[in-house]
Each structure stands twice: as C-alpha cells, then as structure tokens.
Amino acid sequence: MSSTRFVRRVIVIGLDGLSPRLIEEFQGRGELPHLAELRRRGGFSTVATTAPAQTPVAWSSFATSRNPGGHGIFDFLTRDPASHRVDMALNRYERPNPLLPPRVVNLRGGDPVWSVLARAGIPSQVLRPPCAYPPDPGQGQIRLLSGLGVPDLRGGFGTATFFTEEPEVRALESERVVRLERKPNGELVGSLIGPRDAKGDLVREIKLKPRSDGPGLLLEGVEGGPVALEPGVWSGWTRVKFKAGLLRSTRGIVRWRLERNDPPVRLYASPVNFDPHSPLFPISEPPEYAGDLADTLGLYATTGMVEDHAGLANGRLDEAAFLNQCDLCWREREAMLRHALNRSSEGLIFCLFDTPDRIQHLFWRYWDDAHPAHRGRPRTEQGAAAILDAYKRADTMAGLALEAADDQTLVIALSDHGFDDFRRGVGLNAWLQDQGLLTPKPNIAPGDPAGDYLQGIDWSNTQAYSVGLGAIFLNLQGREAQGIVPPDEAAHLAERIAAGLTGLIDPQTGQTAITRALCRDAIFQGPYVNRACDVLVHFAPGYRVAWGSSAGRVDDATFQDNDHAWSGDHVIDPDRVPGFLAMNRPYDSAAATGPAPRLIDLAPTITKALGVPAPDEWEGRSLIP
Template identity: 25%
Template sequence: MGKQKRVLVIGLDCAPPELVFEQWRDELPNFRRVMDNGVWGKLESCIPAITVPAWSSMMSSKDPGTLGFYGFRNRGDHTYDKHVLANSNSVKTDRVWDVLSRAGKKVITVGVPQTYPPKPVNGIQVGCFLSPSTKNPERPYTYPPSAMKEIEAAVGEYLVDVPNFRTNDKDYLLRQIYTMTEKRFKLVKKWLVEKEWDFFMFVEMGTDRIHHGMWKYHDPTHHKYEVHPVYNNSIHDYYRYIDNEIGQILDLVDDDTTVFIVSDHGAKKMDGGLCVNEWLIKEGYLTLKSYPSKITALDKCEIDWSKTKVWGDGGYYARIFLNIEGREPQGIVKPEEVEALRNELKTKFEAIVDPDGVNIGTTVYKPQEVYKQCNGVPPDLIVYFGDLLWRSVGTVGYNSIYTFDNDTGPDDCNHAQFGIVIKHSADAHEGPGGRELQGLQLMDMAPTILKELDVPVPADMQGKIF
C-alpha cells in the first residue's frame, strides 16, 4: 500500500507570470523545483481580477456571479446607500475544505481570503486579512478558538495583514511585509510537521502588498519610476526570500504530497486613474445638486436622482449602475431602455482616450454575458479602464476625468488578468523544466485538488480537472 496522498497549496496573492516564469525564473530555484517534472502555466483570473472574489471563485469553482459578490464592497440591495463587505458569511457555497471535511479529510487553512469569520472545518482554519483583530477572544480569528493561543505561543503577535500598507514610508512597509511573512511561514512550517493533515493551504499577502507599494521602483516603464539604491531591488529581493521559504517547505513534505503554487491574479503598472463619476457628469448621465469644492466621495455628495441615469464605483475596475425605474427608489431609466443605454455606455467607455488623445484600450463586460448566473446585486457593467492599466476613481471634485494620484493612498500597480499555477505531483513524468499548460482558469483549481485526493467532484463546480 502506498502512503496516503496529500495536497499542499502555497498561495501568493497577486504573483504575476511575467516575474515567476520569465524575468526571474533562473533566480528562483525552488519555484523551478516545483516546475521541474511538473506542469505550470498562466492561470486566468475571474472578472473582476481582484482578491475578493478571486480566491473564493478558485476554491469553490464558481464564478463571481454565481457566488453573488463582485468585490470587497457590494450593494446590499437596490437602494442607494446599503453596502455590505464580502467576508466568509457572504460565501453561501462549499469551498474545497468544506467538501474535504465532509469526506473525512483533515484540513488546515491559513490566511485564505474570505475565511473570516472562520467556519468549522475538520481541522484548523486561521482567518485572513479581513480579520479585525488577533487578540479578541470574543471574536476569534481561528477555528477552533484555542488555535489563537497556540499561534501566539509559536510566533508572538501574528499579523493577518500589513497595517496601513498604503503609505509613503517605504522602510516601514518593507519591515512590516517581512515581519508578517516570516511569522506566516514559521507557523506554516511548524504545523506542516506537527499537525495531521490531508489538505494544507495558506495564502501570503506580502506579494500583493509589495507590488502595490513598490512597483514604481521595480518597473522602469512606470510613469513615476524612481531610482533608489534599496527600493529598486525590493520586489526582486522579496521574491528571492519567498523562494527560500518555499524551499524549506518543500523539504518538509514527502513525495506523496502534490504541491501547488498559485496566485489569484497578476500585477501591472498603473498609468493613472480615470475619474468615472466625473466622466459620467461630463457626459450628462450623472447630476449633482452642487459640485464639491474638494475631492469628495460620491456618497457624501447630493445626487439629483431625478436627473441621474448612471453612477459608478471606484477601485481597480469600475462598477457601473443604472438608475432603473421600478428597481431603484428614484429610478428614471425605463426598463425597455436599459439595453440600449448599456450598449451606448459600452461604446463610449471603449472610446476613452488619454490626455494625449490616444485610446487607452478599455474593456467593458456585461455580467450576464460572463457569469453563469447573477446573484446578489450585480453591477450593470464592469469596466477595465485601459485593460487595467488605469484604475477607476469614484470620488469627485477633480474638474477632470484624469488623475495621477490615488484617492485611497499611494498605490503603484493595478491587477492583471493572469496569475500563475505550478503543480508538482509524485506521479508526474514531464522531464526537466516541466510542461507548460494553456487555457487554465482559476475555477479549475478546486476540482483538480479534489481529484488528487480521490474525493468526488461536486456536479455544480464550473472548472475542469488539469
């Protein structure tokens, strides 16, 4: 009898294929160790390519429309002011660890996005960056709650995220990222050896935080690129550090363990911000009763709903909402006009140019065309300005549709549509360098993990086994 098969998933939020597979492949020997004799490739994210909903889409094998959330912050209903944050309570379907727990498999998850509040599993669940505190026994960030004391004894104060990572104090940022990552890997290495598990998954947020904070030092084509003796190599050095930690982890697992290294989306430079509500005002779709004297969030402005057809939300992508009669409290767009208005907006968004008059290459999605179903309150359109080279800025008061400062604090990069996946298993026979796979989508991860552990794949999973 062979030993029991196990699966280890190493999650790196925001890790891009351009760095891991191309630019630094020869400098990351442990990433290469997993690629060698395995399979690897670009992993297409969901739409939108953002941490929430991407990790839940990956681990449930359901698209964001089916899940019913379209980002961190979602409309709670069709009124104008009810918003809800998508934490674990928003996930109404099974994720991999739920299916495995029911099948009697021992599971451990550490820091997987949307696992706060933690839910009962057959093992341990350590909450994610959404956990408000690691010290409050009334609101434990772990299941079982007793794991909180165990973590504190092992690593001291555990960090679920970098506090205040949108900062101009880059020395502080780097110190905090390394502190957080060291503690996470220390805990993971300890539990890999000491605990009983069939499925172990953790997600490191440091990759995402260092990209957003340091990309202008990393990418010479960035419009804010700066030469700096330390910061120019900061992302490179962090990847070398992560690679070394992965090497230590690989030494702790046996040949019967299938190892995945995976990211939820990629990263790319940010060329600027497109002020979506300024654009809607300029085009006559959105009317304010008075224009603000300083930069102001739209929900702090007085909107004249009797003259407003459309409004939008900011973020790495734009969410566009129509003020529809019979749906919104003061709706004015007649239901029979909705499709024509959506098409008109799509055409106009796709024609947007930069300050020099060059088309930025915007992509517009209708949720009903990209999701199997649309639960919750979906946007009427999802917009990737400049194919994600431009972020969406929801605040108003710029007197311009362009801005080159971020309204939520310093941020150098946007997300990109493709992340990475590397899979190495004992029965792989691919030869040196491994084999590159094409056409992978992040919903393919969950059924592939279940197949590795010989657990039946639920019929409603949307991904395919690779």
C-alpha cells in the same frame, strides 16, 4: 480512504500577485530555484484569473470553483441599493433582535474545497484565506484562520493612528491623527482610538515618558506594563484594553513605531487588530484555534490587510519602515506554515502570503522611470530591490513545501493574478457626467472628498454611477431607492455605456485606456448575479479606475495622473494579468490540449488528488488525470 486517492497530502502555497512574466524574467537569471524545481518536476503555466482581477474575487473562485456569480464576491466595496450607501462587499454585520448580540455574516457563498474535504473526513489546515470571515464550519476536520475580510477593531480594512505634537498635521487616508499634549513634567499624553459603541469611540489613554536606559521613550497605557520604544524600530505586539462600561471591555493588539524621538515627537500606531485570544467575532475554526496559534507562535496580525500601505502612502512611514513591517508579516506567516507542515501528514494545507501583492502595489514605480509616482519621492536602493526580494522570499515559501513533501504529496504554488503599471486613473463618474448620465449635487464640487461614498450625486437626475474598482451600476427603478431608469430601458442603457467605454482613448497620451466594458450577463452566471454591477470595466495596462471614482466620488476630470505611492495594480483586463501555476506533478498546462488552466480548476484538482468527487455545482475541471 477512497481507492482513487493517489496522495495523502496536498500543500498549496498561495503567493498573492506574483506575475508569470516576472517569474520568467527572474528564473532566467537563476533567482527562483524552488519554483524552477516545481517546473522541472511537474510544470509551470499561466492560470486565468477572474473578472474582475481582484484578490477577494479570485481567491473565492479558487476556493469554490465558481465564477463570481456563483460565490457572490465581486469587489471590496458595494452599494446598498435601498439606501445608496457604500458597504463592504465581503461581509456584513446583523442584529436581527435587539436582545441578541450582533453577528457577522460571510457574504461569500459556494462550497469551498476545505468544506468538501471535511464532509469526506479529510482534514484541512487553512491559513489566511480571503472571504472566510466568519470562518467556514469545520465538522471537526478544519483548522482555519481567516484572512482578507477580517477588520480592525473599528470595523474597517485598517485605520492607523499617528500621534504628534504638531498642531497643523491633518488626517490622511485610513488614519486618525491624535495630538500629543506635553505636561509640565515632560510627559506626553494622548488617546488611542479604539472600537465604536452606542456612545461613540472608545479610547485608551497612553503616556510617553523619557527612558533612563537609552534613547527612546517609555510607553504606558498598554497591558503588561510599560514598553520601551526605540527610535525607528517597530515594537512587538502589545495588548490594549478599551473599557466600555463597568464590567465590559474590548481587547486588541497594536504595534508601535517611534518615528521621532526629539520634539516634536511623532509616534505611529498600527491599526488595532483583534486579539487572537479574545476577538470580537470568530476569526478561526474552531474558535480557539486563533488563540492556540498565538500560544504556540506568539501574537500575530489578525486583520485581513496586514501591511500598513496607507502609512507609506501618507508619508508617516518611509520605505525602510514599511519594508521592515513587511518582513515581520513574512515571518509571522512563515511560522504558521512551518507549524502546519509539522503537525499534519495528510489532507490539505493551504497558506496564503499576501505581502508580494502589497509590495508590488507600492514599489512598481521602480519598474517605470517615467511613472508620475516618482514626483516628490526619493529613490532608494532598498526600494529598487523590493519586488525582486519579495519574489525571492516567495520562492523560499515554495521551497518549504517542497522540503516537506514526500512521494505522497502534491505541491501546488500559484498566484491569483499578475501585475502591471498604474500610471493614469480614469474617473468613471466624470465620464458618466460628460455623457449626461450622472448629475452631481450643486453644493459639492467635482473632486471634493465630501462627495465620497456616493454623497455627491443628485439621484433624481442620475441614470448610472460607479463605485468600487471598475463597477458601474444603473440607477434602476424598483431596485435603487431613488431609481429613475425604467426596467425595460435598462439593458439598452447598459449596452450603450459598455459600447461607449470600450476602446476609450486617453487624449493626453493617445493610448487606449479601456480595452472593453461588458454587461454583467456576459460575464457572470449563478445565484448571486443580482449582486453584480450592471457594467464591468476592463482597463488597459497603465490605467485603472481613478481614486475618487473608486470611492464613489465624481472627479473633476475623466483622466488624471496617478502620483500615489500605490503605483502598480492588477484591476485591469484579466487577460493581461494572469496568475501563475506550478506543481510538482505533471498537469494539463497547455491550451493546445484543452482549456488553459483557470483558478476555478484548482479545487477540483485538489479533491481529485485526495480521492474526493467534486460537487456537481463546481465549474472547474481537474488538471491532473
């Protein structure tokens, strides 16, 4: 043990999306006693988030003490310049040899704090960190369960299945619609869509039969025998098996919710998660850790995006159903935290709670009476209380850490960013078209979803395009497959775009929609800068990139109301959405005594507390003396 080590254990409670502004408001009403106790013991401050202010970007900077150029995560989505194809930006799948099975590669670089501690012989328990799929090697010192970045069994962020007898229902965002066929004997038959293989989608037939012991239906086709479904109640996790051949099968787990018991029957199935006992690819370090947790705690969600926000946005789930699912997510994560606190008295414990972020995204409209998202949506007492309830529950998680702490424990609670309104969307591709920098294909009309994922762009006449949450790329010769911008003109074009977007006014409201747009060299430094966009847009509160533009579509207008249930956001100017930081020991929290705390300062703070030198390439500073 290092002679400079002054604590045996550091407990970090990550509370995704908690806004310091709301914490101050709720604390002023006496609502958050445990965060108030942290403030009393050590301090409370804002913490500077990343540019862009996105969850995978920010938590990667927390873990590696690097700006995005140093760890390589810039967004949820990116593009492959060689093919103009939209890809996930967190990981990729490779098969370098057709004789070998595919493998998943984590696109986050940098040295995370738990790996630095492991090399010093200090153990870590790391629960659900983003951008740790596949997990970081542990050298026998790390127990890690991967978080954001773990896909569902189909390889995406999460695709639910909506079963219905109604023939006119069409699939909406992130879902499959499956028609239930009613047999003469009254049984209903449908197919749960599972993973893809070389021959197409694998499916599992399910049957629904009337129950003899009460209201509801009996579900057949899952492992372990029939499951009794009650109307309006989430089932427990059920195992399903998809056969890929005579001796090959893939297992997953699903929750079900019977939305309508009487004809026409409606049944909602969550995305098919990896089974923690037999995931397609490793989701924990060591690999058996995921299954060991399930043996101890029961089955749990493994996808990186646990809460079914698309189910609420699509109207398949009402607010009560969604919040009930959020409650299940809280319970699973709290059980993991309690387990970690009970089994380790030294080293690092990190546990991330994502649910506050999802709840704020979907219930922010309750903080804005004039929000366009109110159109056609009822207001409920439960919805109005959802954000405060999430903050109170987050406070309880901080309380668990305080309860477990002794005088040799540093407790840190923090968020990766704050939150604000999202009332209006900005179609960046439509703006680029107006500037003569982008030309749509003539056979795909602006706004047509057929143009999603950059499919609606005429590359031979396009100099710049947008995909992701505020990223603009140049169609650069020698980099993009069909690039037309000469390299010696690239810097001038990027500066022209940044200048044109900075201070952009929404003509309908008269408000500034974009505070600033910056060329990448002004924001990012490090070995992964070549992955970054050429121009990054920082939106003003109330604005965000429009839904179509985020998917690479050319919208039919530059400005549009956001009437989506996803009514709050944080992908705006990072200065407007800092996170919060609280500790049970005094720390340098005042800008007057030095730089204000940043997310990149937390990893050096943790290693300093545990007596381990910070790597030279880390950019942050310790906040404790």
